[in-house]
Amino acid sequence: MSIAAQLPALQVALPLLAAPLAVLLRHGGLAFAVVTAAAWAAFAVAIGLWLQVGQLEAGAAISYHIGSWAPPWGIEYRVDRLASFVLLLVSGMAAVVLPYSRASILREIPRDLHYLYYAMFALCLTGLLGITITGDAFNIFVFLEISSLSTYVLIALGRDRRALTAAFQYLIMGSIGATFIVVGIGFLYLMTGTLNLADMAVRLREVESHRPVLVALAFLTVGISLKLALFPLHQWLPNAYTYAPSAVTAFLAATATKVAVYVLIRFYYSVFGDSLVFHDLPLPQIMLWLSLMAMFGASFVAIFQNNLKRLFAYSSVGQIGYITLGLSFASVNGLTASVVHLLNHGVAKAAIFLLIGGIVARMATAANRDAVPMLRGVPADAVSPEPTFDRLAGLSKRMPLTCFGIVIAGLSLIGVPGTAGFVTKWYLIIAAMEQGQWWLVGVILLSSLLAVAYVWRFVEVAYFRAAPEGSEKNEAPLAMLIPAWLLVIATLWFGLDTSFTVGTALDAAQELVKNGR
Amino acid sequence: MSTLAGYFSYAVTIFLLVAGLFIIIARGNLIKKMVGLGIFQTSVYLLYIAPGKLVGGTAPIIAPGFHVYSNPLPHVLILTAIVVGVATLALGLALAVRIHEAYGSIEEDEILEQDNADAGSKERGG
Numbered sequence: 001m002s003i004a005a006q007l008p009a010l011q012v013a014l015p016l017l018a019a020p021l022a023v024l025l026r027h028g029g030l031a032f033a034v035v036t037a038a039a040w041a042a043f044a045v046a047i048g049l050w051l052q053v054g055q056l057e058a059g060a061a062i063s064y065h066i067g068s069w070a071p072p073w074g075i076e077y078r079v080d081r082l083a084s085f086v087l088l089l090v091s092g093m094a095a096v097v098l099p100y101s102r103a104s105i106l107r108e109i110p111r112d113l114h115y116l117y118y119a120m121f122a123l124c125l126t127g128l129l130g131i132t133i134t135g136d137a138f139n140i141f142v143f144l145e146i147s148s149l150s151t152y153v154l155i156a157l158g159r160d161r162r163a164l165t166a167a168f169q170y171l172i173m174g175s176i177g178a179t180f181i182v183v184g185i186g187f188l189y190l191m192t193g194t195l196n197l198a199d200m201a202v203r204l205r206e207v208e209s210h211r212p213v214l215v216a217l218a219f220l221t222v223g224i225s226l227k228l229a230l231f232p233l234h235q236w237l238p239n240a241y242t243y244a245p246s247a248v249t250a251f252l253a254a255t256a257t258k259v260a261v262y263v264l265i266r267f268y269y270s271v272f273g274d275s276l277v278f279h280d281l282p283l284p285q286i287m288l289w290l291s292l293m294a295m296f297g298a299s300f301v302a303i304f305q306n307n308l309k310r311l312f313a314y315s316s317v318g319q320i321g322y323i324t325l326g327l328s329f330a331s332v333n334g335l336t337a338s339v340v341h342l343l344n345h346g347v348a349k350a351a352i353f354l355l356i357g358g359i360v361a362r363m364a365t366a367a368n369r370d371a372v373p374m375l376r377g378v379p380a381d382a383v384s385p386e387p388t389f390d391r392l393a394g395l396s397k398r399m400p401l402t403c404f405g406i407v408i409a410g411l412s413l414i415g416v417p418g419t420a421g422f423v424t425k426w427y428l429i430i431a432a433m434e435q436g437q438w439w440l441v442g443v444i445l446l447s448s449l450l451a452v453a454y455v456w457r458f459v460e461v462a463y464f465r466a467a468p469e470g471s472e473k474n475e476a477p478l479a480m481l482i483p484a485w486l487l488v489i490a491t492l493w494f495g496l497d498t499s500f501t502v503g504t505a506l507d508a509a510q511e512l513v514k515n516g517r
Numbered sequence: 518m519s520t521l522a523g524y525f526s527y528a529v530t531i532f533l534l535v536a537g538l539f540i541i542i543a544r545g546n547l548i549k550k551m552v553g554l555g556i557f558q559t560s561v562y563l564l565y566i567a568p569g570k571l572v573g574g575t576a577p578i579i580a581p582g583f584h585v586y587s588n589p590l591p592h593v594l595i596l597t598a599i600v601v602g603v604a605t606l607a608l609g610l611a612l613a614v615r616i617h618e619a620y621g622s623i624e625e626d627e628i629l630e631q632d633n634a635d636a637g638s639k640e641r642g643g
Binding site: 152165 | 534538541547550554557558561564565568591594597598601604605608609612613615616619620628632
């Protein structure tokens with residue numbers, strides 16, 4: 001059997017094998033090499049799968065039978081266009097963030113814990129890829145917990161003690177969400193007697209009007225919404241993003257919530273069917289208003305944050321609002337906007353958090369130079385520097401490239417033409433006009449103004465406020481700058497050439513809507 | 518079997534579900550929160566296991582004289598869910614230990630108070 005046929009299994013198996021290897025090696029450098037190699041290999045596999053799916057006719061999917069047990073009895077891995085798109089995003093982000101994290105965690109995590117960081121990162125990657133690729137409902141839950149549990153650990157590795165409480169809070173909220181998802185899957189299993197998603201969709205047609213199916217839909221919607229931080233279920237997100245190590249924040253912001261959105265789309269379109277979800281129930285209206293509240297509420301709160309990381313964490317909640325807004329239109333264009341924003345927002349936000357990581361690293365070195373002598377790289381009682389605005393005054397003089405990168409990625413959050421964010425807004429507005437909801441066009445533009453406000457706060461402080469005396473040019477290390485700028489350039493690239501992003505998203509959306517009926 | 522008895526397992530499931538969720542929300546002690554989470558997750562085990570049992574059914578092993586079998590799949594699923602629950606509990610308790618080391622308390626309000634005091638002193642002192 002050729003290797004090309006085994007790609008779906010390798011996609012998950014490679015990072016899964018890297019995790020225990022990293023623990024057994026017990027050495028930061030070796031663990032880094034193993035996990036990075038696995039992440040790059042996973043990215044290559046994702047590209048391979050994307051090419052394979054592209055050759056299939058519309059509506060077809062790669063089906064891989066684990067252990068050659070035929071579905072619906074065995075576990076099936078299923079790669080369609082949407083799945084391959086999300087796989088590319090997740091593995092691509094891991095491939096960029098991992099090389100970055102070597103320089104970043106030197107300053108944020110005690111050195112004897114580094115190999116555990118890489119092991120946890122590999123497990124998190126395994127979980128996220130597994131959720132995306134599997135075609136089995138219970139498997140989704142298992143992979144979800146693999147990624148969640150490793151995420152809690154990664155967040156708790158943050159230097160600040162508030163990282164611990166943030167991780168604990170996320171653990172409670174995340175477990176409630178996951179349990180809701182299992183309850184939903186349990187009801188679906190009771191009604192259909194199968195766990196295979198495709199088989200479940202067929203059997204659900206016969207029992208669609210029964211109440212347990214609606215209960216399952218409700219439990220799944222709430223559980224997944226907790227995971228994707230839909231307003232007002234987002235409370236875990238700001239603290240978790242603020243106090244996690246920089247590399248972890250960047251990876252989570254780009255992937256964890258995005259994969260949860262993918263699960264929601266998967267259940268809505270591939271299991272329940274959009275006629276049940278969007279036409280028989282008032283779900284589009286509910287989702288529309290929650291999205292609007294996220295777009296305005298969270299963005300508004302973001303404007304008044306004093307910590308740069310927290311500001312962009314709240315911005316993430318607002319940006320997720322755009323993704324769910326696209327879903328609420330229940331049309332091809334709306335769904336395209338959602339899917340394309342998974343990548344556009346993921347890339348821009350990861351770039352911002354990576355660049356902020358550079359700022360934190362420089363602040364950490366500056367603080368430690370004056371404080372305690374270094375103890376194996378990281379002093380035990382080092383001051384943990386927070387990127388608050390009063391410390392960022394005149395930053396553009398010290399770190400010009402970092403600041404310029406944040407501004408460009410910020411423009412993408414606003415949705416300025418020429419950046420990736422514009423493409424999303426464009427499709428959202430088309431979807432709104434298509435349904436004759438002209439007022440929404442104005443609302444979408446208005447919400448962009450809030451993004452202007454919070455990005456402008458950074459510009460004002462970094463470019464127009466006087467730098468403190470005696471500050472010299474002190475750019476972030478190249479090992480951190482290069483991955484971050486790679487993503488900044490990707491933001492511009494996907495704003496100008498949309499053949500990959502919109503092309504794949506549009507195909508995926510058409511496929512979902514067609515199969516969902 | 519009477520209708521009421523038939524619904525008994527569901528009633529217990531719902532009670533555990535709601536009671537667990539209530540403890541998580543109402544209690545500020547981190548350990549008690551973990552207990553609540555445990556109860557909450559346990560309710561799901563029951564939701565899966567109970568419908569898998571047929572009255573008079575046996576283990577699904579083909580043997581002469583037996584015609585009614587219970588469904589073994591829910592047990593397998595819940596075995597996985599129990600493992601996940603144990604891992605979650607272990608991680609939650611480990612975090613609680615670390616929080617106790619860092620804050621000297623596992624009461625949510627006291628931890629919040631300390632964090633707010635930190636934030637306040639930072640704003641005043643710069």
